[in-house]
Amino acid sequence: xxxxxxxxxxxxxxxxxxxxxxxxxxxxxxxxxxxxxxxxxxxxxxxxxxxxxxxxxxxxxxxxxxxxxxxxxxxxxxxxxxxxxxxxxxxxxxxxxxxxxxxxxxxxxxxxxxxxxxxxxxxxxxxxxxxxxxxxxxxxxxxxxxxxxxxxxxxxxxxxxxxxxxxxxxxxxxxxxxxxxxxxxxxxxxxxxxxxxxxxxxxxxxxxxxxxxxxxxxxxxxxxxxxxxxxxxxxxxxxxxxxxxxxxxxxxxxxxxxxxxxxxxxxxxxxxxxxxxxxxxxxxxxxxxxxxxxxxxxxxxxxxxxxxxxxxxxxxxxxxxxxxxxxxxxxxxxxxxxxxxxxxxxxxxxxxxxxxxxxxxxxxxxxxxxxxxxxxxxxxxxxxxxxxxxxxxxxxxxxxxxxxxxxxxxxxxxxxxxxxxxxxxxxxxxxxxxxxxxxxxxxxxxxxxxxxxxxxxxxxxxxxxxxxxxxxxxxxxxxxxxxxxxxxxxxxxxxxxxxxxxxxxxxxxxxxxxxxxxxxxxxxxxxxxxxxxxxxxxxxxxxxxxxxxxxxxxxxxxxxxxxxxxxxxxxxx
Numbered sequence: 001x002x003x004x005x006x007x008x009x010x011x012x013x014x015x016x017x018x019x020x021x022x023x024x025x026x027x028x029x030x031x032x033x034x035x036x037x038x039x040x041x042x043x044x045x046x047x048x049x050x051x052x053x054x055x056x057x058x059x060x061x062x063x064x065x066x067x068x069x070x071x072x073x074x075x076x077x078x079x080x081x082x083x084x085x086x087x088x089x090x091x092x093x094x095x096x097x098x099x100x101x102x103x104x105x106x107x108x109x110x111x112x113x114x115x116x117x118x119x120x121x122x123x124x125x126x127x128x129x130x131x132x133x134x135x136x137x138x139x140x141x142x143x144x145x146x147x148x149x150x151x152x153x154x155x156x157x158x159x160x161x162x163x164x165x166x167x168x169x170x171x172x173x174x175x176x177x178x179x180x181x182x183x184x185x186x187x188x189x190x191x192x193x194x195x196x197x198x199x200x201x202x203x204x205x206x207x208x209x210x211x212x213x214x215x216x217x218x219x220x221x222x223x224x225x226x227x228x229x230x231x232x233x234x235x236x237x238x239x240x241x242x243x244x245x246x247x248x249x250x251x252x253x254x255x256x257x258x259x260x261x262x263x264x265x266x267x268x269x270x271x272x273x274x275x276x277x278x279x280x281x282x283x284x285x286x287x288x289x290x291x292x293x294x295x296x297x298x299x300x301x302x303x304x305x306x307x308x309x310x311x312x313x314x315x316x317x318x319x320x321x322x323x324x325x326x327x328x329x330x331x332x333x334x335x336x337x338x339x340x341x342x343x344x345x346x347x348x349x350x351x352x353x354x355x356x357x358x359x360x361x362x363x364x365x366x367x368x369x370x371x372x373x374x375x376x377x378x379x380x381x382x383x384x385x386x387x388x389x390x391x392x393x394x395x396x397x398x399x400x401x402x403x404x405x406x407x408x409x410x411x412x413x414x415x416x417x418x419x420x421x422x423x424x425x426x427x428x429x430x431x432x433x434x435x436x437x438x439x440x441x442x443x444x445x446x447x448x449x450x451x452x453x454x455x456x457x458x459x460x461x462x463x464x465x466x467x468x469x470x471x472x473x474x475x476x477x478x479x480x481x482x483x484x485x486x487x488x489x490x491x492x493x494x495x496x497x498x499x500x501x502x503x504x505x506x507x508x509x510x511x512x513x514x515x516x517x518x519x520x521x522x523x524x525x526x527x528x529x530x531x532x533x534x535x536x537x538x539x540x541x542x543x544x545x546x547x548x549x550x551x552x553x554x555x556x557x558x559x560x561x562x563x564x565x566x567x568x569x570x571x572x573x
Contacts, residue, residue, distance in 0.1 A: 010277040014270055029257060030240055037244040037255035040180060043169055044191075045248055048131075048144075051164040054087055055129050055148035058160045067103070068096060068150060068157035076103035077110070090165035095120060096158040114161075123147040123159045131249070133190055141198060142190045166191055178239050178258045181205070185250030202254060356427055356462050357390045364390075393427075393455075414559045415457060417448040417484050417492060424461035431469055435478070442483040448490050449559040452535040460531050460539070463524040464494045464552050471498030471550060489537075492554040500543040501550045507541055532556070 058064055058080075067076045073094075080092040084105045094103040099115025114120045119132035129148040135141075144164040150157050173180040174193040181202060182191035189197045189205050197205035239256040246253055368383035425432075425439070432439070450457075465480070472478035481495040501507055508529045525539075532539040537556035544551050 010274075013277075014273055017269060017273060030242065033240065033242045033255050033257040034244070037180075037242050037253055040169070040173060040255065041244045041246045041253045043172075044166070044182065044251075044253070045246055047166065047169065048164065048248060051087075051089055051162060052129060052131070052146055054083075054089060054092075054162045055146045055160050058083065058092070058162070059148045059150045064094065064160065065150060065152055065157065068094070069152060069154070073102045077105070077107060079103075081105045088165070090163040092163075093161040094158060095161060097156055099159075102158070119145045119147040119161055120159050123149045123161075124156060127151070127156075133184065135199070141195070179256040181254045181256075182246070183252050183254070354394055356466060357394045359431065360427060360429075361387050361390050411453045411455065412451060413454065414449050414561075415452055415454045417450060417490055417556075418443050419447075420454055420457050421461055421482065421484065421492070423454075424458050424465060427458070427462055428465050428469070431466065437469065437472065437478040437480060440479065440481040442481070444484060444486060446486075448484055448486045450490050450535070450556040451559040452556065456531045457535070460528040460554065461492070461494075463528045464554070467524065467552075468494055468496040468498070468550075471496045474499070486558065488558075490556045490558050492556075493551060494554075495544060495549055495551045497549040500548055501541060504541060504543070508539070 061079075063079060064076065067073050076094060080094065080103055084092050091105045093101050093105075093109060093114075095114055096102050099113050099117070099120050101109050101112045101114065104110055119130065122130040122132060127149050129146055132145045132147065133142050135143070144166055146162045146164065147159050149159050170180075170191065170193055180193050181189050181197055183202055184190050187201050189200055189202055192198055192205075194205070239258050242255045242257070244253045244255070245251075364383040364387050368380040368387075371377070371380040371383065421441075421443075468480045469478075472480065475497055477497075479497045481493075483491075483493045483495075485491045485493075508525050525541075529539045532554060535556055537554065539552070539554050541550060541552045543549070
């Protein structure tokens, strides 16, 4: 009871600390984000103001005016390139009165006509420096342009166009903040570290989120438990949003900052508190164990005779068990001689097909032993129940292997491929837990029914999954992708990111294996191919076209209850 109260008190203290620090650290982070947003806005405004004077300077340049008046542009492009390097703008173009590019820092644009471009039309009308935000031809990005008409006593000669390079600001922002966006007076995103937001209203841009996987959703729930109400989501992560007004054409800047720094500081404080509670608990448990030890010494003194009796009984029981083991060994030896002929045909297949359940039983036995040593008998019973299920499954596998040897199948039934895959993944769960492996499943919402033996189908899937696991041993970011499709036939695709298969021609031959001696018999794919053939399907393999890894494809006929061909084949004795 005291232990329970202590744990409740510790939990309440940790919860209260987390709640209080979450508000405090979140506010500090928001203030820093606002200051950073103000700095970004100042940088943007300064860059725009610096580029605003460039068209006016070039429009008054006698050399530029003379070139337009005389229609001689031999040295004009070189002069614009020199000005670009000195000032640091993105590009400079000189257009004549018809909108044709007569000089440019990018010589590929020479001769291009911009008579309908907004910055040309506005400059010709305004007779002053105008600023235009225009979408580029490619990439979905925007071009920020200052333009000004060039005139002399005879009239308007042309327009000087200066493109502002704001990509450097985007790159500097991307290295610090989670995301930054700038909107114009209409609320449309014109500048952002997230390229997919460009051209969208901010609310619509924030709603463009990739569909997270189950693992990503679970990580998001556990990683944001210290956060205050979420302002928005960016890249699947919760962020706080700050807004800064830019004194330029009604522009606004939005800064999105993650809660990672808040979470890290809170977890550091909580870890310190947990350490203090752990030390206190250790002291209390030490005192209690000392008292229990004194009582145990008294009990041991009173039960010396009982221990001696138990020792004698233990020796007698051990002797009887030894005799019984020897008797069983003798009986097995006599029976073995009559079974060797039959086992010779099946031994290789049985040893391979029982390898997965045996490996799983070994893992569960180790876990049960550890649980029993820690006094957690109830949890150990769960492991023993799983072992019992595996024993039943091993019996079923043996029966199905006998049916396979006779080329018959008396257990054919409609089977949902999704259910069979789920059972196979459950069988492979111990191997999947030994190291980090990312499992990607693309499954249809509706059942995909085939007509086959479910146990043997699961054996095929287990063999393919185990091969994929073994193939990704050398990969740091191991990944297995499983997909089920239902078209003219049912298709199961299992792809790994391992090194691939070097000899595809011999892959399905018996006793061919790429594993080290002792790690495989070379019968798994051969048996699997035979099982799939019995089902009327086909098992194929090839290396991935893009990237590394092998791809196994299992094709089976879809189940049709009205088709008389979907009947169990007669068993051949």
